[in-house]
Amino acid sequence: MSDPITCYLADxxxxxxxxxxxxxxxxxxxxxxxxxxxxRYVEMGLAPDEAAGRAVVDFGDAGSILSEVPxxxxxxxxxxxxxxxxxxxxxxxxxxxxxxxxxxxxxxAHEPIALAGFAGMVLAGALLALAASAAASLILLLVGGGTYxxxxxxxxxxxxxxxxxxxxxxxxxxxxxxxxxxARLLGARGATGIGLVAGGVTSLLLNGAHEPLGGLGDxxxxxxxxxxxxxxxxxxxxxxxxxxxxxxxxxxxxFLLGLSRKLEPVSQP
Amino acid sequence: xxxxxxRGHLDLLVLAAVxxxxxxxxxxxxxxxxxxxxxxxxAEGSLYPALYRLEEGGLxxxxxxxxxxxxxxxxxxxxxxxxxxTSKAREWESFSRAVSRVVTQVSPR
Numbered sequence: 001m002s003d004p005i006t007c008y009l010a011d012x013x014x015x016x017x018x019x020x021x022x023x024x025x026x027x028x029x030x031x032x033x034x035x036x037x038x039x040r041y042v043e044m045g046l047a048p049d050e051a052a053g054r055a056v057v058d059f060g061d062a063g064s065i066l067s068e069v070p071x072x073x074x075x076x077x078x079x080x081x082x083x084x085x086x087x088x089x090x091x092x093x094x095x096x097x098x099x100x101x102x103x104x105x106x107x108x109a110h111e112p113i114a115l116a117g118f119a120g121m122v123l124a125g126a127l128l129a130l131a132a133s134a135a136a137s138l139i140l141l142l143v144g145g146g147t148y149x150x151x152x153x154x155x156x157x158x159x160x161x162x163x164x165x166x167x168x169x170x171x172x173x174x175x176x177x178x179x180x181x182x183a184r185l186l187g188a189r190g191a192t193g194i195g196l197v198a199g200g201v202t203s204l205l206l207n208g209a210h211e212p213l214g215g216l217g218d219x220x221x222x223x224x225x226x227x228x229x230x231x232x233x234x235x236x237x238x239x240x241x242x243x244x245x246x247x248x249x250x251x252x253x254x255f256l257l258g259l260s261r262k263l264e265p266v267s268q269p
Numbered sequence: 270x271x272x273x274x275x276r277g278h279l280d281l282l283v284l285a286a287v288x289x290x291x292x293x294x295x296x297x298x299x300x301x302x303x304x305x306x307x308x309x310x311x312a313e314g315s316l317y318p319a320l321y322r323l324e325e326g327g328l329x330x331x332x333x334x335x336x337x338x339x340x341x342x343x344x345x346x347x348x349x350x351x352x353x354x355t356s357k358a359r360e361w362e363s364f365s366r367a368v369s370r371v372v373t374q375v376s377p378r
Contacts, residue, residue, distance in 0.1 A: 025342070026317055029294050032341050033313065036295040060312020068318035070325060 004052040005034045012062040026069060034059055080181070083127035087178040090120030119148055121174040128181020140177045144170055172227075175202035190238035196231030200224040279311070279319045280328075281361055284346065284354040287329060291345035293336075294320065320344055328353050 009031055016023035034055045041051030059065075122144030130137035147170025180195030203224030286300040297320075298313040323329040328350035333340050346354065 026321075028340055029317055029342050030314065032293065032336075032339050033295045033298070035337075035339065037313070058313050060314040062314075065312065065314040065318065068315060070318060070322050 004049065004056045005031070005038060008034065008056045008059070008062065012066070015062050015066055023066070023069070026065075030059065080128060083124045084182055086120055087124035087128070087182065090117045090124055091178070092117070115148070118144075118171065118174065121178055122148060122170075125174050125177030125181060129177050136177065136180075140173060143173045144177075146170070147173075172199045172203045172223075175199050176227075190235035193231040193234030193236075193238060196227045196234065198231075200227030200229075200231060203227060278361070279315070280323060281354070281357045282309075283316065283319050283323060284328060284350060284357065287344050287346050288351070288354055291343050293334075293341045293343050297344070323350070 009027055012027055012030060013023070016027070034052070037055035037058060038048070038051040041054050042048055046054065122140060125144065126137045126140045129140055176195040176199030179198030180191050183191035183194040201224070282301055283297060286297045286304070289300060292300075294316055295313075298316055301309060301311075301316075320329060320331070324331055324344070327347060329344050330347050331342050331344045334343050335341065
C-alpha cells in the first residue's frame with residue numbers, strides 16, 4: 001500500500017463522487033498512465049519509489065481531475081431516462097392490473113394491462129441493466145421473459161403453484177432490476193442493495209396480497225425478508241466500507257511516513 | 270504557458286495530438302510534451318476529462334486494447350473530429366495572427 005501509485009488510485013476511487021459514471025474507467029486509464037510514466041522515469045535512472053511519486057505529481061490532484069470528468073450524456077443517458085420513464089408507467093400499469101401471486105395470477109378484468117405492465121417492467125429493467133451490465137440485462141430478460149411467457153400463455157397448465165411462483169419470482173426480479181437500474185442512473189452507492197430491498201418489498205407485498213400479513217411465515221415472505229436484510233447489509237457495507245478502508249489507509253500511510261522520517265539517516269556534518 | 274491558458278485550448282491540442290495516429294492517454298501527454306518542448310504547464314490527468322468530453326461530442330472514438338498485461342484505452346479521431354480539428358486549427362491560426370499583430374507592436378519599457 002506504500003506504493004504512491006496504489007495510494008493515489010485508492011484516493012481517486014475514494015474521491016470518485018457518486019454520479020461520475022466514468023470513475024472506474026478513469027481509474028483504469030490512470031493506472032496505465034501512471035505505471036507507464038513511472039517506467040519511463042525508472043529508465044531515466046530514478047529509483048522505483050521516486051519514479052512512482054514523480055508520475056503521481058505529474059498526473060495532478062485527483063479531486064480536480066474528477067471535478068472535470070463530464071457527466072454521462074448523449075444516447076446512453078437518454079436511453080436510461082427513457083427506460084426509467086417506461087419503468088414508472090409500467091409500475092402503474094402493473095399496480096392497476098394487479099398481478100398477484102393469488103391463484104388466478106392475473107386479475108382477469110385487467111389482465112392485458114397487468115401483462116403489458118409486467119412486460120414493460122422487464123423491458124425497462126433490461127434497458128437500465130444493459131447500460132451497466134450486459135450480463136445483468138441478459139439474466140433479467142431470461143427470467144422476466146420466461147415468466148411473461150408462462151403468465152401470458154398459462155403454459156404450465158394445471159401446475160398452478162409453479163405459475164404462481166414464476167409470477168412471484170419474475171415480479172420480484174423485475175422490481176429489483178428496475179430499482180437497481182434507477183439507483184445506478186442516479187449514481188447512488190449500493191445500487192445492488194437497493195435492488196434487493198425493492199425485490200424483497202415486492203415479495204412481501206405479493207405475499208401480503210395473497211394472504212394479507214398473515215402469511216409472513218411463507219417461503220415467499222421469508223425470501224422477501226432475506227432479500228431486504230441482505231439489501232440493507234449491502235447498502236451499509238457499500239457506503240461505510242470505503243470510508244473505513246480509507247481511514248485505515250490514511251492511518252497506515254501516516255504511520256509509515258512517520259516511521260520513515262524517524263529512520264531517515266541523520267546527515268553527518 | 271499557464272494552466273488556465275492551456276485549458277482553454279486543450280481540446281484543440283488533444284485533437285492535434287491524436288491526429289498523429291491513434292494512441293493512448295500517456296502517449297498523447299508525451300506527444301504534447303515533445304511538441305511543446307515541455308512548455309505546457311498542465312496536470313497530465315486533465316487530459317482524461319478532455320478525452321471523455323471529445324468522445325462524448327463524437328470527435329474521438331476509443332477502444333480497449335491490451336498492453337504490458339494491462340488494459341489500455343486507445344483513442345482515434347472520427348471523421349467529425351477531423352473536420353472539427355481543421356476548423357479549430359484555422360480559427361486558432363487567425364486568432365493568434367490577430368493577437369500577434371497587436372502584441373508585437375508593444376515596445377518593451
